[in-house]
Amino acid sequence: MMTSFSSSKVNIDFETDSKDFLNKECPFCEVSLELIKVELPLFQHFGFIDLGENGVIGRCPRCQLLVNILDFSQQKKIDAIYESSDYAQGQITNQTYFVKDINKRVTRSYLQAEILKGYLSNTNTTKILDIGCFDGELLRELSDRVPEAQFHGFDVNEYLKPLFPEQKNFTFWSSGLENIKEKFDLICLSCSMMYIKDMHGLFKHIQRLIKPEGKLFIQMPDMSMNPYSLLLADQYFYFTPCILKNILSQNGFDCTFIENDCFPRDVVVISKLTDRHRASPPKEDLNIYQIIQYLREQKEKLEAISDESNIGVLGTTVTAAFVDGILGDKNLFFVDENVNRTESSFRGKKVVHPKSMDRSEKLILPYGPSNKSIKERFLSEFNLNNFEELR
Ligand SMILES: [Zn+2]
Incomplete structure (x- = not known):
């Protein structure tokens, strides 16, 4: 694992009396989570508004999944943000990246489509589903490369529908994934998986929706490369490459990390269904302890600045x-x-x-x-x- 942190495990005291815990079990392993206090400033990713300092992360001792422990009212608040019209208008996808080879700034979706085009054929039986599609920008980029394909976007925010492409080979879904009955050659989770509360249900749907040879594309922040991403407290889960690989393996998927220079702080993975019996046992990942220790040290340094x-x-x-x-x-x-x-x-x-x-x-x-x-x-x-x- 690439990490710049010291390797010692840090003990973090924990008292359970201050928080109303609802998610104390790993959604996959049904074992109790180990609870870790995060006493650092926390933020909402939309607008970077303060969310207090009383975070608690639950760590599964088996698959290593990191769960943001939120009480019911916090979950309701987060859901309300994602489903709001303000969020749909927020233009969160307009960040651009400078690419030396082509000497210009391009969007994340452009770069992702460049990676994904190699996995797709340009036929009208090719079906693509983007879960957490926002305004459909990734699908639009893909349609520039495989225009004959069918493009389906799913997002819980219904205010995104007017922003979604209107062509006849584009379909927008905002009610549950259970309403989608097709099978897909490619399912994308672009910076959306950590916001999906029912991770167990999500994988059940993906297993149902993917063609036997279909590909699953996942991109998300890599906490081990950007420790500050732990402070985004409106997500339900946090990942490193190791944690994602464990979760995929547990759900019957293999995991190929896509090496690329464009997203050095993200995990980028192409995955497909594999023989469950060959699933490898989960690997331990203790990055969370090192990250919290690192962030506490940064806090102390900042407090000392005159x-x-x-x-x-x-x-x-x-x-x-x-x-x-x-x-x-x-x-x-x-x-x-x-x-x-x-x-x-x-x-x-x-x-x-x-x-x-x-x-x-x-x-x-x-x-x-x-x-x-x-x-x-x-x-x-x-x-x-x-x-x-x-x-
Ligand atoms: Zn687990």
Whole structure:
């Protein structure tokens, strides 16, 4: 497992009296979860709004699945967000990636379609289902590559239907997966699996909906590559490559990791049904303990920063939200090179382009060793001289 954390297991005390637990068992193994306290600032992924500091993660001692322990009212609140019209209008898919080979910025869906086109044939019997399809952008990208295929999108948010493509080979579903009766050559779960509460039910449906030789594509944040993703507390589950492989194996699927340079912080997998009897036993994954320890250390470092200069934070992601959550009023602004974000606000504070920063202002670079290139570029391009790195 690739990880930059120390390998020692950290003991985290836990008291059960403060929380109303509903999901104490692993949805797959039916064994009790080991409960781990997360006393760190938590956020909603939509808008990066604060969700308190009283998180609890349940870890399955068998398949290693990490479950966000939420009480009924928290679950209801989360469901209401995903099903809201605001969420449908939120344009969460407009993040772009710069690709050297083609020398331009493209969307996540474009890059995914480039990976997936090799698994599809351009015929009208080819059927594709995207679970958590949002506005259908991935299906639209796929239809540019295999225009004869049939495209089905499923999303619990019915306000997405007007945004979904209207061509005759596109179908939008927003009521339950049980209403879909077709069989698919490709089922996609693009950054959606960790938001699906009934993971057990999800796999039952996928087993029913996939053709015997069909492929299952999964992409999701890899917690071991981006520890801050643990702080996104409106998801039901957290994954590493090892945990995903265990879950797939348990449900009768093999697991091929797709090596790619575009999504270094995600798990990207192509999977297909396999002979259950050959399922390998689950492998242990203790990343969660190292990640919590790492985040606590970052918190302590941030608490030690003095406020003698005006402070800003690089980025407008969960990592920047974490720094802001710890620094509070000490942090005055965010810095982002993406022009769409500048002259806007993030968590109620202004977002500025690095060019318009004053040299006396201090910039927090919270991205550690994996983003050394960002620091070097900022030093040369924007004459950055007052900065503090979190490693
Ligand atoms: Zn389990």
